Amino acid sequence: AQTVTQSQPEMSVQEAETVTLSCTYDTSENNYYLFWYKQPPSRQMILVIRQEAYKQQNATENRFSVNFQKAAKSFSLKISDSQLGDTAMYFCAFIAGRDDKIIFGKGTRLHILP
Amino acid sequence: SAVISQKPSRDICQRGTSLTIQCQVDSQVTMMFWYRQQPGQSLTLIATANQGSEATYESGFVIDKFPISRPNLTFSTLTVSNMSPEDSSIYLCSVGTSGRYEQYFGPGTRLTVT
Numbered sequence: 039a040q041t042v043t044q045s046q047p048e049m050s051v052q053e054a055e056t057v058t059l060s061c062t063y064d065t066s067e068n069n070y071y072l073f074w075y076k077q078p079p080s081r082q083m084i085l086v087i088r089q090e091a092y093k094q095q096n097a098t099e100n101r102f103s104v105n106f107q108k109a110a111k112s113f114s115l116k117i118s119d120s121q122l123g124d125t126a127m128y129f130c131a132f133i134a135g136r137d138d139k140i141i142f143g144k145g146t147r148l149h150i151l152p
Numbered sequence: 153s154a155v156i157s158q159k160p161s162r163d164i165c166q167r168g169t170s171l172t173i174q175c176q177v178d179s180q181v182t183m184m185f186w187y188r189q190q191p192g193q194s195l196t197l198i199a200t201a202n203q204g205s206e207a208t209y210e211s212g213f214v215i216d217k218f219p220i221s222r223p224n225l226t227f228s229t230l231t232v233s234n235m236s237p238e239d240s241s242i243y244l245c246s247v248g249t250s251g252r253y254e255q256y257f258g259p260g261t262r263l264t265v266t
Contacts, residue, residue, distance in 0.1 A: 071253040071254065073254065075257075080259075081242060081259065081260045081262075082257065082259045082260070083195075083244065083246075083257035083260075084257075085153070085254060085255075085256060088254055090253075127192075129194065129195070133253045133254075138183050138200075138248055138250060138253070138255075139185075139197060139200070140197075140246075140255055142194045142195050143194065144193070144194045145193075145194055147192075
């Protein structure tokens, strides 16, 4: 079975701090793509960052970066210099094999405190 | 990324009635999906909307309850039929292009059934 586990249901950090959200996944496929989506209270799902499993280099998008450990099936998200606008639910997800369906984790609710 | 709109953004409906939700994309896309999301929860895939053929439904979802249309590569509708309070949820459409392995989401429709 293909699964995504986010072990932190909720987190709070002070503005400007760095925070890391954890994610582990399970798939028997060799070819897959990993994602972090952000869903603020406005409920619009926003693609934050994408990682191809065949690439060893960790993806980065401005203040957002990932730590992809393929052997451990781990895909954590680091947010540097956190801002109030980063307050949102964050979902870890992946697409595996030839299937275009996304498998989502249960999400981590992140609060950035002023 | 594609610009996706959904109508209506929210609605309050009486039990036993039906509501049709529209999803419009500003460019042609191969894949369109419909999800349901309970407040504070993860996303559950309802079905894949296939252009020119019947939608492919996930386990637990049936065509009689959630009929889907996809007349072209930029538009799809989801109907929630014979609604009950258990259908109260957020419904989201997403789009993707086959082979690109990423999906983009519409803003969602918040449905409340009384």
